[in-house]
Amino acid sequence: MxxxxxxxxxxxxxxxxxxxxxxxxxxxxxxxxxxxxxxxxxxxxxxxxxxxxxxxxxxxxxxxxxxxxxxxxxxxxxxxxxxxxxxxxxxxxxxxxxxxxxxxxxxxxxxxxxxxxxxxxxxxxxxxxxxxxxxxxxxxxxxxxxxxxxxxxxxxxxxxxxxxxxxxxxxxxxxxLEEPVLPVKPPPEVKPTLKLTSRGGVSLKGKKLAGPRELDENGAFIVDRAGQLTVEAGGARAQLQASSKGTIEPTSGDTRFKLALREGSARIFLKEGESVLVDGRKPLKLTARTSSTVVVTATKSGPPRVEVLGGAVDSTVGETTTALQPRKGAPVLSLPAARSSRVNWARPGDVALLLTEGDGEVEVATDAEFQNVLIAAKTVESLVVPAPLKGGLFWRRAGDAEPGQARFERDEYAGAIAAKSDTVAETGLKATVYFQGAVPTLTFTFPVKSDAASWRFRVYSAGNLKTALVDRKVTENKAVVESGALAEGSYLWSAVPTSSSGVEASGGRMNKMDIVFDNSVTRLVLTSPKDGERAAKAIGVAPLGSKLSLNGKPVPLDAGGRFSLATPPGNVAVFKLVTRDGAESFWVRRLTR
Structure with missing residues (x-):
């Protein structure tokens, strides 16, 4: 001290x-x-x-x-x-x-x-x-x-x-000095201690840990599935995650504490120049060259796995020192700084969080109050982090007026467009069917005839009564036409009763039907590609008045907001939608399994 x-x-x-x-x-x-x-x-x-x-x-x-x-x-x-x-x-x-x-x-x-x-x-x-x-x-x-x-x-x-x-x-x-100051006996050495706080179920030395306490010796800990143990000493802090087991003890000299993980993982936050020891077959010393965040994960055999989430860290084993850098993989998409975005996807992945200019420390958290911080590190332009399938990320640089934030949602329509179903009855009046993303599955109904063994059901384009688009025999007084069989346009249809010998009744009624596109969608509707599918075309509908891009390139929309263009090369298709009010949303479709 x-x-x-x-x-x-x-x-x-x-x-x-x-x-x-x-x-x-x-x-x-x-x-x-x-x-x-x-x-x-x-x-x-x-x-x-x-x-x-x-x-x-x-x-x-x-x-x-x-x-x-x-x-x-x-x-x-x-x-x-x-x-x-x-x-x-x-x-x-x-x-x-x-x-x-x-x-x-x-x-x-x-x-x-x-x-x-x-x-x-x-x-x-x-x-x-x-x-x-x-x-x-x-x-x-x-x-x-x-x-x-x-x-x-x-x-x-x-x-x-x-x-x-x-x-x-x-x-x-x-x-x-003319009169040198007499030597003063240094104060007695202060034994190093750790400050412990917990939430959920945590036990230390076999006893449940309730409330903050200090630890000045080696202590065995167990963190249950809903718990978390936080250990602090100087400029070093460790969050021992759920389902973790091991020991922790304070150290003197140039390190703050020694952590031995038997199960689970620990998220370690280090200020510049701070060091901690990770125990294993060979002790591992982690030293932050700048403010950094590291995740240490126990393995069944061999040394613990160390991953730098942000900053720059030196790893020393014996006399050998290795410089560790954050992940630099290809992120699925980049999210803007100081703005709010929404991401819809079927599978989670890495995202790049863009940052405002400056050299202040960057924080990434799961909440807007930055109570649950995932990363605290010095970095320049962007930070690549794993994002959840569902949940939120918030990030800021020290001094930012507003944080960047993104809400991640599971894309319920990533596998296929869930077209609505509709019923068209034989009433003598023209039926109008409205659709948005895809023409719905249509169920045609007609009156029961006591002498009819079956019905001959046909659908014609209004401009061509010679060739039926749908021609089938049904044994009930209804016929189902699946989504995609008919497109936008005008049609005529009939259901002619047929005797048991196959003779069609004379007369019959031709019914009129219009299928009309109605763009009242408030979100992007993607017909193609599905997630995990290498489709030739990207097809869908965007809300009226919105702007759409695909992998950074503008997508032309027709008057109804519809589009159809070649799927871009690569393994990921990222659709970015900006609505009239300026709100940004992303849809991510992987083109491979």
């Missing part, structure tokens, strides 16, 4: 009122940088221009702490500890390693050789070092009372090492 003592001079600052602006978009909850404790005397917390007495509570990036003549407060977070003394002013950064000191004095005690960001760049004290940093109009000065300090990039001086009893002054270099 790092312990730092700060002494900063009070300074007065003024804030100019900002002009009225429209309400800002809703932002994600701020990240806790540190927790305040041991608050004594006059300590003021200033947040977003408002000041109040401080108490034991969390602080965030941009908060300002000011102590009076009797004030004292300790900040703890991210494995570091900062002690703010009387008459000091300290601005909280993104981590407690950000030492942005405008004026005053800052004391820090380092126990594990961590690096700090200062006005002179990165500064790395040796383990157990005690250093005073002073800031004034003349520049920044470092005094080392115990241990040593490495300054990496001093302007006009390069790298500098300051030892015990020495100080570094800008423009003068390293000088001896």
């Amino acid at each position: 790092k312990r730092l003592a700060l002494g900063l001079m009070l300074s007065t600052f003024f804030a100019c009122p900002e002009p009225d602006e429209p309400p800002a978009p809703v932002k994600p909850a701020p990240v806790v940088v540190a927790l305040l404790r041991e608050v004594r005397g006059a300590v003021t917390l200033t947040r977003e221009g408002a000041s109040r007495p401080a108490k034991d509570e969390p602080v965030f990036d941009g908060d300002v702490l000011t102590t009076g003549g009797d004030g004292h407060v300790t900040l703890s977070g991210g494995g570091r500890e900062v002690e703010l003394l009387e008459n000091s002013r300290f601005r909280v950064g993104k981590t407690l390693g950000d030492l942005a000191l405008d004026v005053g004095e800052l004391m820090f005690l380092e126990t594990d050789a961590g690096a700090f960001d200062t006005a002179l760049g990165a500064a790395r004290p040796a383990a157990g070092s005690r250093v005073k940093m002073q800031a004034s109009d003349a520049g920044t000065t470092f005094e080392v009372g115990f241990g040593s300090l490495m300054l990496f990039d001093v302007p006009d001086a390069g790298a500098q090492t300051v030892k015990a009893g020495e100080k570094f002054v800008v423009g003068m270099g390293v000088l001896s």
Whole structure:
């Protein structure tokens, strides 16, 4: 645990009122940088221009702490500890390693050789070092009372090492202290611990885990089918998924914990530079070169399987280190950033999530509140992820006003168009049959005749009474014509009673029927291809006023929204529909099994 003592001079600052602006978009909850404790005397917390007495509570990036003549407060977070003394002013950064000191004095005690960001760049004290940093109009000065300090990039001086009893002054270099600060005994080593939280059925060391707790030793866990166990330590977090078994224990040094999986899988989130151990026949060390997410899956024999979902991770076994990269397979389709889409498909697959410009961390979750995060990683233009058959994905880059989101649905019509059925009765009046995607299955009915053994049923095109399109013998007073046998147009049909000897009755009635296309569809209707079928034509109907593309190329629609064109080459056909209101939907048809 790092312990730092700060002494900063009070300074007065003024804030100019900002002009009225429209309400800002809703932002994600701020990240806790540190927790305040041991608050004594006059300590003021200033947040977003408002000041109040401080108490034991969390602080965030941009908060300002000011102590009076009797004030004292300790900040703890991210494995570091900062002690703010009387008459000091300290601005909280993104981590407690950000030492942005405008004026005053800052004391820090380092126990594990961590690096700090200062006005002179990165500064790395040796383990157990005690250093005073002073800031004034003349520049920044470092005094080392115990241990040593490495300054990496001093302007006009390069790298500098300051030892015990020495100080570094800008423009003068390293000088001896007239009165060296006596060595201070480093604080006792703090035993590493893990923070555990759970949901559903989880047991630890043979007992049901109820509520948050800390673990400072090896612990065997079992997660049932509806459970999840979350383990946190510093910048590393593991979600042990349902039906998982194994052991977890905290580690010291340059790794956060050691995980041994016997069954199931774990989703591990790592901040830049963080490392964890995955136990197996040969221990595997995973180190994040940038913010990353990794899935570790137990195997029946052999080492666990490791897959990088986002970021960049080094895998080290013994003396061998291998760079692991995220999946780069061919996604089924790409989904736009900061917009809402709907995907209809018969089989799930990988999708590419397009991202807004920037270098902020990217999150992918299954909920709009980003409570169930699947991936947290640094990436640039897109992220290829597995998508569910049914469900949702939400993704955003830090700073985005709106996330991208997609709803995935099973395409109930991927196998075939479910044409409606309709009944046409012999009434003496013209019947009109309306259809959308496909002409429905038609059931023709006619009166029962006591002396009829059967009926001769015929359907003619209105423009050709010489050749029947349908000509069959039926033994009931109805005839069924399957979908696809007749197309849009005008028809005449008759059902002539026939005696047992096969003689047709004289007379009979010719009935009129029109089959009319009616485009009132609100979704894309695909007649062809079916999922898993290599069809020659892509045929269907789109809602009126919509725009349709197939694998990125515009699809021409007739006045009724119908289309028929050659199926594109490749194994996937992706139809993108944009309706009048701008809503985007995708239909995915695989052209192979």
